[in-house]
Amino acid sequence: MTANHFHVPTIDIGPYLTGRSADTSPECAAVAAELDSACQDVGFVQIVGHGIDTTLTDGLADALDEFFALPLEVKKQYRRDPSTNRGYSPPKSESLSMSLGIHTANQMNDFYEAYTVGTAAAEFVGLDLPDASYAANNWPGAAPGFEPRVRRYFAGAQQLSRTLMTAFTDALGLEAHYFDTMVDHSIEVLKMNNYALPEGDTRLTGDLQGMGAHSDFGILTILWADQVPGLQVLDADGRWHDVQPADGALLVNLGDAMARWTNDRWMSTIHRVDPPVVNGQIRRRRSAAFFFDGNHDAVIEPLPGTLTGGETGYAPITVAENIAMKVAGLRTGAAPTIDLRETARVAAAGN
Template identity: 30%
Template sequence: MADIKTPGYAKAGLVNFEDIPVIDLSDIDTDQGRQKIARELVHTAKTIGFFYISNHGISADICAKAFAASRRFFALPSSDKSTIEVDQHQRGWMAQGMANLEGSKTYDAKEVFFWGFDVANDDPDVIAGLPMVHPNQWPDDVAPFLRRDILPYYEAVLDLSRKLLAALAVGLGQSADMFQAAYQKPLGRGQLVYYPILNQEDIDAERFGAATHSDFGVLTILMQDDLGGLQVQRLDGNWIEATPIEGTLVCNIGDLLERWTNGVLISTKHRVLNRAHKSRFSIPIFCDPASDAIVDPRDFDPDADISTYPPITAGNYIMGRNQRNFAQYENK
């Protein structure tokens, strides 16, 4: 990996695979295999909140087409991308300078295309105004390839997330179908993310591609390119590099799953810095339940003190976090 010198504000150690393990999903569809994987997932989700997954079942061709479509889209002129400028439902293209994560010194150096579970204008949840439920803004006029090449990957990831959540439920002593009802119509938020080359102005501003944050939702499944730049904070406060591993995806626990499990599983802070001499791309899918799904820690712990984690609907929580982190909600 050809890097510029890592600036002092973004130092991190090399990954130790005891910290971020690679979990083999080959046998996840068998009872014995799921039990073993469930134990590994829960142990890791309790101690670091991040893990790689191998043999996940999503073909290399589907992954490659999704990445290629992302690169083609971000290479378009801004005048084309702005035809689907991001809205308050978090759909469409967000230009650089509009993401300023809570607590960061400056905006993030990235562009993002947002989409979610496809619904029509006359969908009952749209009519009811449920947070984060809205038709997507696909750039079919300027980039007809995007919808075609992204959706197969997106749908495969959502299918995979249901298997991972079933295994996590089993590992936590619950039924494998614990999450099933909440995922009949998931939010399933997706992002294509483009991180431009870091320049001196960025370094002087101590700017990240994505400043330190935890993810808002339940479970994130990330496909990153081979350039590196994702950094994860260990429980002792030190930062480590989540180095790309060919053929794997990176997963992490989000805030809603930490709440749901009464703090048993941890939502770990992480950040991104593009140190390479070329553009970096990633595709995170935030595998979140239905907007009106109630996240209640008593589902996992009947004795949970709900003053710590009050029950909340998934859509309201995520929308609240969006409003504090993205510029399209300002002065509205």
């Protein structure tokens, strides 16, 4: 792939919304082939025909606006508990590049603020699930419209994720329902981001970054975002490329679990966010990433047919163990204790 030919394809996944699969539908088979090609070449796709209508995305945008417009001291009342992945994260409290063990001059310097919600253990009756992976949510009462709007979008993203898993199963040539027992109590998280300088901070320092270079931790990510520059994707040649969602499209990228499962036949794509500066001010950008991570106890090891003669796959690791390793860097600055292929890719990249 050359810089002049980098392209994030747009794929209409509508045929899969009918409940069919590649075995019974030529249209689904064509979509699966497109996904396989995109996941091998780019690792990012734009999807249309996804079934999430504008009432859900408009409501999500309104929810973000309602909460992030609150005074900082009010938002901090809902600050994330260090032991969970729920609630508010102020600007400069995280460093996503440290999830790969990549140090910056000022480690906790990602200037976005975020609010995170997810599936809770109480939603899975009869299962004894760990709070560390399925924490209860901390909904902000100061923004009364936030919870109902976010819940509606969250439900749509949950359904879309499972549709995508059917398509991915076909694209990888696996038996129908292959992943079902690995995602039937999936960790699912929606992280809503607001990129703007914090109150009272009008200086743009040289090491300030929106969201540092990283890969996502789970199976797949569904991203809604403003059509504002900022998102950049790293290609296989170590070059960064700007990516913006097309009208009505959602961006989908792979996470580390899928990369490990396929021994990098499908790679978790390295990406970062650096919103543009206009007249000395950062242009506001909003996004919401729905992380579909898989069951906490699902083992990530090579899928059938992904290793050829003499190849060595990733060592087995559970979904929860992989996430915990990456989150330790993100939240505390503790670098992962094992060498990561993703880290080497960022180290070899240009600016």
